[in-house]
Amino acid sequence: MANNNPIRIGHGFDLHRLEPGHDLVVGGIRLEHDRGCDAHSDGDVVYHAVTDAVLGALAKPDIGQLFPDNDPRWKAADSRVFVEEATRQMREAGYAIGNVDVTVILQRPKLGPHKMTVRENLAGLLGCEVEQVNVKGKTHEHVDSLGENRSIACHVVALLVRT
Ligand code: MG
Numbered sequence: 684m685a686n687n688n689p690i691r692i693g694h695g696f697d698l699h700r701l702e703p704g705h706d707l708v709v710g711g712i713r714l715e716h717d718r719g720c721d722a723h724s725d726g727d728v729v730y731h732a733v734t735d736a737v738l739g740a741l742a743k744p745d746i747g748q749l750f751p752d753n754d755p756r757w758k759a760a761d762s763r764v765f766v767e768e769a770t771r772q773m774r775e776a777g778y779a780i781g782n783v784d785v786t787v788i789l790q791r792p793k794l795g796p797h798k799m800t801v802r803e804n805l806a807g808l809l810g811c812e813v814e815q816v817n818v819k820g821k822t823h824e825h826v827d828s829l830g831e832n833r834s835i836a837c838h839v840v841a842l843l844v845r846t
Pocket of ligand 1: 697698699722726727728731
């Protein structure tokens with residue numbers, strides 16, 4: 684990479700509609716719920732936002748450019764493949780994860796009991812320690828689509844360090 688900065692920061696955001704009759708997959712875990720994501724892939728907002736945070740830090744094309752939602756190859760895809768590709772590009776560019784901070788906005792169900800598993804899943808995919816990955820859960824105070832349990836969103840900040 685022409686720009687040889689010792690650190691690079693990236694931000695990722697994703698949102699999906701929640702509809703009855705779909706699975707709810709969050710950070711690689713299928714949560715028990717009465718609805719889930721109506722999305723082209725498995726609709727995992729955490730994996731999608733993490734992918735974009737890493738790609739964004741590298742100033743590379745984003746998840747929508749790499750994996751178009753009209754491409755049948757990514758129909759119902761396990762979103763771990765997106766994080767794996769971002770990790771591959773990160774390593775190729777000579778960077779590793781410094782730390783990643785994830786905020787999931789979901790009215791129901793509670794994310795708390797699953798946070799550690801999500802952190803472990805992300806650390807495994809990103810090739811770092813669990814201590815370098817944080818996951819926070821927020822409700823949306825019952826307002827707007829997020830608070831009315833009609834959508835789920837995720838914000839991620841990722842710091843990459845030169846290897
Ligand atoms: Mg998405």
